[in-house]
Amino acid sequence: MRITLVQGDITRQEADVIVNAANSSLLGGGGVDGAIHRRGGPEILAACRALRASHYGRGLPTGQAVATTAGNLPARWVVHTVGPVYSTGEDRAELLRDCYRNALRVAEGLGARTIAFPLISSGVYGWPLDDAVRQALHVLDTAETPLEEAVLVLFDEHAHRTALAVRAADA
Structure with a gap:
């Protein structure tokens, strides 16, 4: 799988x-x-409400993934995954890696060829940026998948520079 x-x-x-x-x-x-949710429109929220009413009454567990329509987004599907909140007292890296693994698995089940990831847990969930990149790349680099391309989308220039540096250091 090509990683960009x-x-x-x-x-x-x-x-x-x-x-x-x-x-x-x-x-x-x-x-x-x-x-x-804002850009995708009400179809995504309606699909999420249906999931809550059927399979996920208590919500989606951390590390798991589930698909819905993409609504108005330039994609066929949205795969929702819940990242862990960072903790200095507990190693939650496996849960973070599970987000990427399970999203890939759901995408494969849909027949997808391309997937775009945000940097999961690196925002309000407090995961240190460099380690969030390292965890994502570990899963993507080692995944055995029929998907052709995974894009890791970094929100700003600092995150992008950090990701490029982590990628170069781990190469």
Whole structure:
């Protein structure tokens, strides 16, 4: 799978799947989650409400992933995953890696060829930027998947420069 690092707005990425760094309610929020719901339109919220009414009454567990329509986004589907909140007292890296693994698995099940990820848990969930990149790239670099391309979308120039530096250091 080809892995590309880009600076930009995840809601403008053209891919079969756009990954949403969702909160467990699946009903929208701030950051990437809010942006995806706003730009994607009411179809995404309606699909998320249906998931809450059927399979995820208590919300989507951390590290798991589920797909909905992409509404008005330039994608076919949104795969929602809930990242862990960073903790200095507990190693939650496996849960963060599970977000990427499970999103890939759901995308494969949909027949997707391309997927765009935000940097999960690196915003309000407080995950240190360089380690968030390292965890994402670890999963993407080692994934055995029929997907052709994964794009890691970094929101700003600082995050993009950090990702490029981590990529170069780990190469």
